[in-house]
Amino acid sequence: MAFVDSEVSGGTQADQDALSVKIVVAGGFGVGKTTFVGAVSEIEPLRTEALMTEASTSVDDLSMLPEKRTTTVAMDFGRITLADDLVLYLFGTPGQNRFWFMWDDITRGAIGAVVLVDTRRLADCFGAIDYVEQRGIPFVVALNAFNGVQEHDVEDVRDALQVGPEVPFVVTDARERESVKVVLVTLVEHAMSLIQQP
Amino acid sequence: MAAPDGRRVRPYLATRGRTRPVQDIAIEALVSTTKDGRTHGADPEPERERILRLCHSPRSVAEVAAIVSMPLGVARVLVADLETEGLVRVADPHAAFAGSAEPARNLSVLERVRDGLRRL
Numbered sequence A: 001m002a003f004v005d006s007e008v009s010g011g012t013q014a015d016q017d018a019l020s021v022k023i024v025v026a027g028g029f030g031v032g033k034t035t036f037v038g039a040v041s042e043i044e045p046l047r048t049e050a051l052m053t054e055a056s057t058s059v060d061d062l063s064m065l066p067e068k069r070t071t072t073v074a075m076d077f078g079r080i081t082l083a084d085d086l087v088l089y090l091f092g093t094p095g096q097n098r099f100w101f102m103w104d105d106i107t108r109g110a111i112g113a114v115v116l117v118d119t120r121r122l123a124d125c126f127g128a129i130d131y132v133e134q135r136g137i138p139f140v141v142a143l144n145a146f147n148g149v150q151e152h153d154v155e156d157v158r159d160a161l162q163v164g165p166e167v168p169f170v171v172t173d174a175r176e177r178e179s180v181k182v183v184l185v186t187l188v189e190h191a192m193s194l195i196q197q198p
Numbered sequence B: 001m002a003a004p005d006g007r008r009v010r011p012y013l014a015t016r017g018r019t020r021p022v023q024d025i026a027i028e029a030l031v032s033t034t035k036d037g038r039t040h041g042a043d044p045e046p047e048r049e050r051i052l053r054l055c056h057s058p059r060s061v062a063e064v065a066a067i068v069s070m071p072l073g074v075a076r077v078l079v080a081d082l083e084t085e086g087l088v089r090v091a092d093p094h095a096a097f098a099g100s101a102e103p104a105r106n107l108s109v110l111e112r113v114r115d116g117l118r119r120l
Ligand SMILES: Nc1nc2c(ncn2[C@@H]2O[C@H](COP(=O)(O)OP(=O)(O)OP(=O)(O)O)[C@@H](O)[C@H]2O)c(=O)[nH]1
Pocket: A028, A029, A030, A031, A032, A033, A034, A035, A036, A092, A094, A095, A096, A144, A145, A146, A172, A173, A174, A175
C-alpha cells in the first residue's frame, strides 16, 4: 500500500515487456470484493469505469434504465508486482451483477475467479457461480468469515450452492492479507490442477 | 462529437491503421512509453500527454483509465492510437502467447504466480 499516485512511481522497470496476468474477484453486492483486493494490493484499489453504451448488445435490461447514455459501470482493481517481469492484477466485478458485458472484459484470459460468499445472503453469488461455471473459468468459493462462518459449515454451503466436490472452498477474512493470500494460492493451484488433469 | 459524459471524443475514433480492434486490448495489457514517446515532446492533447508520462513505468490499460480518469473505452482508443504512432508499446499477454497456451493456462507462468504470492 506504499503507492503514491504520482505519474512516474510504481510499475516495473524491466527492459523487456513484463507479463501481466489477472485474477477476478466476484460475488454479490457488498460482499467484500474491494476489501479483499485492497488487503493484498500494493496500490490503493483503483476504480475504472466503462460506459454502458460501450456494449449495448450484451446488456440484458437497458430498458430499465431511464438515462442509459450516462450510465457507467465501475470496477475496482489492485496490483501486485510479483517479480520484475510479472505483474498480477486483481479485478473486482461490478457490484451489480447484471452488467455482464463488463464481466466478459474482466474474465477474458484470467487465471480464474474467487467467488466471495456471504453465507447470510447465499443467493447473491448464484449469478457469479453460473457465469464462471458456464464459461469453464477455474474458480474457488471463499466464505467471508466475518459472518461467523466456521469450517464445519463449508460442506452445508457447498450443498446449498450445488457446486461439485472438485471446487475448493475456503473460509476467509477479506480484511486479512494472509488470509487473502491463502485464497489466491488455492485458486492458482486449482487452475494448475485443471491443466495437469484436463 | 460529444461523449455521453460530455467529454469530447476526438477523431481518434475514426483513426485507421490500428494494429488490432480496440476492444481486443486486454484490460491488463501493459502500456509503456517508447523511446519515441519519451522524446516526442509535450503532446497538445492533455490526456495523451498524461498517458505518455504515466507509462514511463509500464501500466495496465485499466490503470491508465483509472489514473487519467477516463472511461475504459476511451483509454483503449487513445492507447491504440499512441501505439499506432509508435509512442507506446502495448504488451498484450494474450498476443504474447499466440500459438501456445495463453499465460493463464501455462503451467510455468502459474507456478511463478503461486510462488510469488507465497513470498508476499
Ligand atoms: N467485519 C468485516 N467487514 C468486512 C469484511 N469484508 C468487507 N467488510 C465490510 O463490508 C463492507 C462492504 O465491503 P466492500 O469491500 O466494499 O464490498 P464490495 O463487494 O466491494 O461492495 P460493492 O463493490 O459495493 O459490491 C465494507 O464496509 C467493509 O468494510 C470482513 O471480512 N469483515
